[in-house]
Amino acid sequence: MLDALKFFLFVILLLVTIMLNQHVTSKRSAELDLELLWRIQDTKGGKRCRQLVPHEMGNNELPLVAVFVIQNQTVPSGVYSALEQSMIIGSLLEDYNDYNTSWVGETDWIYRTNLSCLAEDYRYVLLTFHGVDTFASVYLGEKLLGVTDNMFVRYRYDVKQLCDGETRELRLQFRSPVIEARERAKGRALPIVPICPPDVYHGQCHVNLIRKMQASFSWDWGLAAPSMGIWKPVRLEYYSSALIRDLTVVISEIEVNGSEQWTIAVGVYLETGLASAQLKGVLTFKIIGVPLVVHESEQTLTVTNETNEHGELLIKHGLTVARDAVERWWPNGYGKQTLYSLYVRWEDAAVNSVKMANPDTMISEKVIRIGFRTVLLSQERTTDGLMFYFKVNDVPIFAKGSNWIPSSVLPERSYDANYVKFLLYAARDVHMNMLRVWGGGLYESDHFYRMADELGLLIWHDLMFACSMYPSDSDFLRTVQEEVRQNVRRIQHHPSVAVWATNNENEVALRQNWYKTEANYSAYYTQYVELYVRTVLPTVEANDPWRTVLLSSPSNGDLSLKERYIATNPQDPRYGDVHYYNYFLDGWNAAQYRGGRFVSEYGFQSFPAFTSWPEARSYRPTELSKLIEHRQHSPLRNVPILDMINFNLPLPSDPSAEGYWPELIYLSQLSQAMIVKTETEVYRARRLEHGTMGALYWQLNDVWIAPSWSSIEYGGTFKLLHVWLRDIFAPEHLVAFINERRQLEVVAVRDTLGTAPELWDVEIRIHRYGSFRVVERMRMDKIEVPPNTVVLVKHWDVYGHLANQGLHPADHLVLLYAYRHPQAGQQHQSLVPPQMIAQNFALLDKLKNIRAAQRVQPTVAINVVSAVCSERNNLTSVSLEVSVSVPALFVYLQLTPENSTLKQCQFSRNGFIQFQPVRIVQLTCVDPGCRNKIQARDITVRTVNELLVR
Ligand SMILES: *[C@@H]1O[C@H](CO)[C@@H](O)[C@H](O)[C@H]1NC(C)=O
Ligand SMILES: *[C@@H]1O[C@H](CO)[C@@H](O)[C@H](O)[C@H]1NC(C)=O
Ligand SMILES: *[C@@H]1O[C@H](CO)[C@@H](O)[C@H](O)[C@H]1NC(C)=O
Numbered sequence: 001m002l003d004a005l006k007f008f009l010f011v012i013l014l015l016v017t018i019m020l021n022q023h024v025t026s027k028r029s030a031e032l033d034l035e036l037l038w039r040i041q042d043t044k045g046g047k048r049c050r051q052l053v054p055h056e057m058g059n060n061e062l063p064l065v066a067v068f069v070i071q072n073q074t075v076p077s078g079v080y081s082a083l084e085q086s087m088i089i090g091s092l093l094e095d096y097n098d099y100n101t102s103w104v105g106e107t108d109w110i111y112r113t114n115l116s117c118l119a120e121d122y123r124y125v126l127l128t129f130h131g132v133d134t135f136a137s138v139y140l141g142e143k144l145l146g147v148t149d150n151m152f153v154r155y156r157y158d159v160k161q162l163c164d165g166e167t168r169e170l171r172l173q174f175r176s177p178v179i180e181a182r183e184r185a186k187g188r189a190l191p192i193v194p195i196c197p198p199d200v201y202h203g204q205c206h207v208n209l210i211r212k213m214q215a216s217f218s219w220d221w222g223l224a225a226p227s228m229g230i231w232k233p234v235r236l237e238y239y240s241s242a243l244i245r246d247l248t249v250v251i252s253e254i255e256v257n258g259s260e261q262w263t264i265a266v267g268v269y270l271e272t273g274l275a276s277a278q279l280k281g282v283l284t285f286k287i288i289g290v291p292l293v294v295h296e297s298e299q300t301l302t303v304t305n306e307t308n309e310h311g312e313l314l315i316k317h318g319l320t321v322a323r324d325a326v327e328r329w330w331p332n333g334y335g336k337q338t339l340y341s342l343y344v345r346w347e348d349a350a351v352n353s354v355k356m357a358n359p360d361t362m363i364s365e366k367v368i369r370i371g372f373r374t375v376l377l378s379q380e381r382t383t384d385g386l387m388f389y390f391k392v393n394d395v396p397i398f399a400k401g402s403n404w405i406p407s408s409v410l411p412e413r414s415y416d417a418n419y420v421k422f423l424l425y426a427a428r429d430v431h432m433n434m435l436r437v438w439g440g441g442l443y444e445s446d447h448f449y450r451m452a453d454e455l456g457l458l459i460w461h462d463l464m465f466a467c468s469m470y471p472s473d474s475d476f477l478r479t480v481q482e483e484v485r486q487n488v489r490r491i492q493h494h495p496s497v498a499v500w501a502t503n504n505e506n507e508v509a510l511r512q513n514w515y516k517t518e519a520n521y522s523a524y525y526t527q528y529v530e531l532y533v534r535t536v537l538p539t540v541e542a543n544d545p546w547r548t549v550l551l552s553s554p555s556n557g558d559l560s561l562k563e564r565y566i567a568t569n570p571q572d573p574r575y576g577d578v579h580y581y582n583y584f585l586d587g588w589n590a591a592q593y594r595g596g597r598f599v600s601e602y603g604f605q606s607f608p609a610f611t612s613w614p615e616a617r618s619y620r621p622t623e624l625s626k627l628i629e630h631r632q633h634s635p636l637r638n639v640p641i642l643d644m645i646n647f648n649l650p651l652p653s654d655p656s657a658e659g660y661w662p663e664l665i666y667l668s669q670l671s672q673a674m675i676v677k678t679e680t681e682v683y684r685a686r687r688l689e690h691g692t693m694g695a696l697y698w699q700l701n702d703v704w705i706a707p708s709w710s711s712i713e714y715g716g717t718f719k720l721l722h723v724w725l726r727d728i729f730a731p732e733h734l735v736a737f738i739n740e741r742r743q744l745e746v747v748a749v750r751d752t753l754g755t756a757p758e759l760w761d762v763e764i765r766i767h768r769y770g771s772f773r774v775v776e777r778m779r780m781d782k783i784e785v786p787p788n789t790v791v792l793v794k795h796w797d798v799y800g801h802l803a804n805q806g807l808h809p810a811d812h813l814v815l816l817y818a819y820r821h822p823q824a825g826q827q828h829q830s831l832v833p834p835q836m837i838a839q840n841f842a843l844l845d846k847l848k849n850i851r852a853a854q855r856v857q858p859t860v861a862i863n864v865v866s867a868v869c870s871e872r873n874n875l876t877s878v879s880l881e882v883s884v885s886v887p888a889l890f891v892y893l894q895l896t897p898e899n900s901t902l903k904q905c906q907f908s909r910n911g912f913i914q915f916q917p918v919r920i921v922q923l924t925c926v927d928p929g930c931r932n933k934i935q936a937r938d939i940t941v942r943t944v945n946e947l948l949v950r
């Protein structure tokens, strides 16, 4: 009787046999995913069982005691996920389990499965691990294939001799990364600092000594989960001539004899196993649906050469297409994201020989999606420094977006393509055009970059070094070089990738002595130069001549190089990019923001929704306080969040009161949204004055339910900030704030392209908080707003104006509206009224200063107007009518039905100011099987008014 494992092996054997014996025309690929069932076990039984272990075991010895055994694991896999699924540990992301399961990362684990392959007719048979996390000895049967020590590197093993039809055990013996990092720290003359994260992180030490996701030992927004496992596919690669591993492209515009063309310099990376071999054959190139200019000579290339000692050969080949034969690729908001398939095929010369039994094994094919666009990081001189902005297809782009951290703290879950897709759509839908893949995470999955290409999200790509010093000994540099080479080649062809930066905040950390490096500055400086300037930078440049490589973020761009790589002030607003955080000044006050040329990080913390905490229903308020305290890794604790609320709003005071957390959470999200809104809008408005051309707030996503800077909670719930971003980042926007001269400054912002200025009417209304009636209305008609720029609409002494009329600023706020006139030449141009394109508000004083007479409490009524659920996509969509008796401030709607199976619910508007009696809000949710009926009573409403009247 066949058990499942044997059946699996049988299928694989069958597949290999089919490949071997028949001409498989549909699938020439010589890569086969090994979908084996693995068994995972510990080798020491965990910390709590250590007394059972008679002696420490060497790496090669099999364990005497295994306490935990998990069967039937598929790849990608990690030990935390596996232990969770088999209910040996509770959910890592709930309660205190991050802390209580720390023994998992301190234990050694073994992955084992049986492998049988039969491939004697192939010249090369390789067992390829695309990602092993991190330290493992790999055995097939009794043979040690090799050891792994870098989770970002692909490891290949020659298994031809062992592919003989016999069944052998494939075994990965993992060593604890926590213990390995500790070992590596021993005996160093110069400590690699920081040695440990701050105590409040509940993290592990020395992560900078190992090439593993740096955030997996804990971060200020994330838990320690020092995982082990096989986090990417394992493949059997078998072929007889060569395998196309990667394709790279450099696409540029040229003019030849007056004809405009795109040239595509293609790099084809061929592999012949692990050693040098002679290659003779033909490469064929096609761009599907696009004619090549010089068809005959460009379509094929005859190759006669030899791979290097690692079995690699790079072939370069040029293609040209007429400029008007293709459409350009544009970032989100500027045009379409047209992509083309580039097909490359390797065919060995032996294919044509009559004696050849299996010609398909001599063929390798690969298709990538490419985009025709140019990207230039422009740093031209200005009166006070250098500009720093991206030009795409010659159009200056104001970069709007966020910072991306891994979609899960467990790297194997970054393969959850649905969640990645959800997050990237959420970015695209609020008008982002850039994400920064931050240096403490991962080189992401191919799926991530493909989605970014399709959605027009430019990628600022850090290499994976963050907030630390790093070693520069030769073994470390060697593995880093391999890591950079492999990942840059894999990612390089994606049109979305705009720039590389070799590290996150390591320059500023060294300059500003974050980790007490001053006494040994020159030694640390030497290490810095050795790693980034002499190793990472040239490796990226050698593999990607298409892009600019920055050394650090923040940095001073071109000036950093003149400043010998460590600038006097890497945060100089006149050069490069800056990261800006201020937890002490009132973040709602626009006057404090100076920005810089490109603000690649800024932001503020808030708490996830009350209903998102799995513990919320079972914990008492003080228990929840303790849990939130545990997950608040900032050494400043919750103080900045509370301070910012307290500056502006009534702060709930009794942490043991039942309603404390729901109320504080609401206020924290409102405060975060106000801070990021204010800051972002100032940066957009200062495009001409400060030369600011980028605003990437920290951070898009999260890895658990915890206080953090994210706009989207772990799991996909939007915080208020994310709902607001649709306006904050709108391509046509009207911004108003009180500037440093106490004037109301109103700015029209237009990112859209076009040939002519648009005509906008701008209306400014002054309202009293307690009444729907407008106090005063002012209109500025037919303001010329040219494409892709900003226009100052008005500087206004609003306080003087109110004083003249005996009005008190604390009782009033400003509402603003922009209307666009139909373009000249449009039909019935004079008959069509201007269309409203933007709305905004500006506060004239702190909300807590509103005086008693204007503190009104609206009754808010919610009505379900219509509800439809489509069984086709399991999406339910509900129209809600929100009625208020008097103006309502920051109406916060939350769906709180008991026992529902609804997921990823989103309100089209939330946290809004309502100065009209009725408005409509859409609610959409994923509703598997359309089983839920959403009713008005499932929706909880909060307003700031109810806090003000208390
Ligand atoms: C593993 O899977 C097979 C077949 O799917 C099943 O028969 C067996 O019980 C599983 N083992 C465990 C421990 O779940
Ligand atoms: C988890 O850790 C917390 C805090 O140390 C402790 O109070 C709790 O009892 C632990 N729970 C388990 C299941 O070990
Ligand atoms: C073979 O490849 C090497 C390395 O890429 C290159 O320098 C050499 O010119 C190539 N030889 C031929 C005959 O193309």
Ligand SMILES: *[C@@H]1O[C@H](CO)[C@@H](O)[C@H](O)[C@H]1NC(C)=O
Residues within 6 Å of the ligand: 898, 899
């Ligand atoms: C929700 O589930 C709990 C426990 O199963 C049950 O006691 C309660 O009545 C349910 N509530 C509703 C509204 O169905």
Ligand SMILES: *[C@@H]1O[C@H](CO)[C@@H](O)[C@H](O)[C@H]1NC(C)=O
Residues within 6 Å of the ligand: 871, 872, 873, 874, 927, 928, 929, 930
């Ligand atoms: C909708 O949900 C049901 C129930 O969970 C599920 O069986 C079905 O596959 C889902 N349909 C789609 C299109 O996702």
